[in-house]
Amino acid sequence: MIKQLMSHRTIRKYKNIPVGEEILREILEAGCRASTTGNMQLYSIIITRDVARKKELAPLHFNQPMVLNAPLVLTFCADFNRFNKWCKLGKAEPGYDNFLSFVTAAIDVLLVAQNVTIAAESEGLGVCYLGTTTYLADKIIDVLKLPKGVIPVTTLTIGWPDEHPEQIDRLPLEAIIHDESYRDYTNEEISSFYKGKENREDNLKFVAENNKESLAQVFTDIRYKKGDNIAFSNRLLGVLKDQGFMNQ
Ligand SMILES: Cc1cc2nc3c(=O)[nH]c(=O)nc-3n(C[C@H](O)[C@H](O)[C@H](O)COP(=O)(O)O)c2cc1C
Numbered sequence: 001m002i003k004q005l006m007s008h009r010t011i012r013k014y015k016n017i018p019v020g021e022e023i024l025r026e027i028l029e030a031g032c033r034a035s036t037t038g039n040m041q042l043y044s045i046i047i048t049r050d051v052a053r054k055k056e057l058a059p060l061h062f063n064q065p066m067v068l069n070a071p072l073v074l075t076f077c078a079d080f081n082r083f084n085k086w087c088k089l090g091k092a093e094p095g096y097d098n099f100l101s102f103v104t105a106a107i108d109v110l111l112v113a114q115n116v117t118i119a120a121e122s123e124g125l126g127v128c129y130l131g132t133t134t135y136l137a138d139k140i141i142d143v144l145k146l147p148k149g150v151i152p153v154t155t156l157t158i159g160w161p162d163e164h165p166e167q168i169d170r171l172p173l174e175a176i177i178h179d180e181s182y183r184d185y186t187n188e189e190i191s192s193f194y195k196g197k198e199n200r201e202d203n204l205k206f207v208a209e210n211n212k213e214s215l216a217q218v219f220t221d222i223r224y225k226k227g228d229n230i231a232f233s234n235r236l237l238g239v240l241k242d243q244g245f246m247n248q
Pocket of ligand 1: 008009010011032064128129130131132154167168
């Protein structure tokens with residue numbers, strides 16, 4: 001298992017071969033063995049195989065090619081709708097229309113998504129997460145007909161790999177772990193921890209091509225810009241309100 005985790009790489013190109021129903025069920029069952037808060041299982045998974053539906057979803061993921069290229073697109077949603085209905089049937093008053101409850105459900109669903117990822121990879125499938133899910137969540141809600149209480153949190157494209165990319169870097173473990181309590185970083189430590197990433201050939205090229213002074217500027221000025229973050233953040237706050245998670 002550790003060997004499998006250590007050889008993980010995101011797969012963005014897939015063979016034109018479907019993922020069988022049996023294997024799909026198997027990886028979803030394994031995914032749903034993930035621990036969840038109070039075993040409430042506050043999530044739903046929307047399976048998209050239909051090409052027409054994928055064509056509707058693709059622009060909502062900024063036309064990332066994996067959406068059309070992958071045989072399978074799974075949208076993982078935080079879901080209090082089902083649990084609230086069960087509460088009401090049991091003459092119980094649900095108190096889950098608040099931000100904490102959304103975070104709880106989002107944590108649950110991400111654990112499931114990662115379990116599905118590991119299960120899929122163990123069967124030789126390749127997987128790519130789509131972080132774009134939370135950017136235009138309101139539109140994904142329309143396409144997938146998600147009711148109040150349900151918010152898409154992440155998406156996985158899944159298929160049989162048609163590439164074997166080089167593994168990409170990770171920060172050294174020393175950058176991540178803290179013994180007993182948090183020890184803040186010196187500038188020297190930060191420079192040393194990020195040196196490997198900065199000196200990767202593709203990253204050096206990225207910096208040069210974009211006329212930037214540093215890799216950090218590629219992140220702040222090109223990939224994840226403040227203006228975009230604020231705009232999508234405001235949009236997501238609207239989604240949280242519309243779907244009933246803002247302490248209403
Ligand atoms: C929450 C999340 C969102 C991601 N979103 C995207 C995405 O929208 N498009 C993409 O090509 N890769 C996406 N990725 C994949 C990351 O780019 C990738 O995991 C990271 O660069 C490390 O590469 P590796 O998974 O091959 O080790 C995402 C990964 C995560 C965990």
